[in-house]
Amino acid sequence: MSMQDTASSGVALWRLVADGIERGIADGRFAAGDKLPGEMEIAETYRVNRHTVRRALAALAERGIVRAERGSGTYVETQKLAYPLRSRTRFSEIVGADGREPHGRLIEASDDVATRELARELGLKAGAPLIRIEAMRLADRTPICVSTTWLSAQLFPGAGDVFAATRSMTKLLEHYGIRDYRRGATRITAGIVDATDAARLELALGRPILVVDATDHDLDGKPLVTKHSRFAAERVEFLVES
């Protein structure tokens, strides 16, 4: 590798190294607790200066993916988040069960208008006022997914502010008196991350993402919210129960 590669691709060398290592962890070449090769060895395999490797490892360490031990080596901290797809799915519960700390972050909340598709999913009329929430979910400090969520502006007035305060869709619904809800039909597809999501997910450009479309209903079957979520494929593993 060389600066020429960086210039032509627009991706920093240390980022390529970091992504390569993270991919190795995702693929299982390095399991949780494993010792990574030494910095010099990594530098040789990527044909890169040791300082560049250190930059990459620092980025991974900041996200809690690896942990450096002076004099000893650098060790893998995390493993893929097992994400069961049940009708009752709560991000915070899943992450908590994995021994990691769930976080939510509001990216943007804005008013929107129901397209035909959104109206059908939410049981509204096309053109109905909606609130669109762009949010992000993390486990410890690692971004897991970004979601675009739509709710009826009439059923959930001021939902954007509520989410900004609670950072949780479950708590948002509780705020409007909804104690429990269920996930309806879920569509799973895959795609390539775009630049915006890549920056948000701290994901390399061009990496695969898992795209999940789903609508949550209350216990009477009335649609509440519909979501379009993009998961970093290398950090999560969907489990579908039979």
Next chain:
Amino acid sequence: MSMQDTASSGVALWRLVADGIERGIADGRFAAGDKLPGEMEIAETYRVNRHTVRRALAALAERGIVRAERGSGTYVETQKLAYPLRSRTRFSEIVGADGREPHGRLIEASDDVATRELARELGLKAGAPLIRIEAMRLADRTPICVSTTWLSAQLFPGAGDVFAATRSMTKLLEHYGIRDYRRGATRITAGIVDATDAARLELALGRPILVVDATDHDLDGKPLVTKHSRFAAERVEFLVES
């Protein structure tokens, strides 16, 4: 945006801008022939210096996606090939209907042996002799896809030579007395182009591809050929009819 964003993400700003514009073209926000917003306007929307926008546009121009006209503006060059996925799909017809000239090119023909999966698709026994044809399809002079096609060596003896002469799967089947055929179940996935296909498709490394697996049957439902095709995602758009 600022250098701080770049530092944290390891992705150059101009790359984010270029991807954003390319996405706009892919999404149809900018159609072929359309004039893009001025460099200053793009710079404002991305909160970036005009020179950074010019870097992004230069990268897109080098790939033939946009074309700058001094004093006038920057225009979208490319147009995606609309590719309807019907049970009766002929590449030449689709390309011709788009007003472009279809071409076929034989890359390689070789003998092969049926794996379990291939045997199941073709209704043969595992280990049965096959002919494997690696071919490429173009519209005008733009590569659209590369396909690996398997046929029974017993049903279609010398198929490689026939394809080399006709450069068309339809004509190949005609040569063996098959006047019409239908496409069976089609699986569509996405992935990243590998180095070999990238060179063939004249595609940059790391670009997305649409992977299509399908088996063609004769009118009695007997499997004829099974294909594994890789389309340059940025040059084609599949249309699935409901």
Next chain:
DNA sequence: TCAAGTTGTCTAGTATCATAGACAACTTGG
């Protein structure tokens, strides 16, 4: 013809990226 708007080109300055070398601090295994 002319003014406004567009892309093309130049200079300059600051911050980051990447490389290079040296040495300190620490852990591990013999």
Next chain:
DNA sequence: CCAAGTTGTCTATGATACTAGACAACTTGA
């Protein structure tokens, strides 16, 4: 304890990324 191997930190240098401003060259529409 000691040698080998590891990560941590420092200085230094050159290339690249991004911003900033100015002006030239060109197109378009009034």
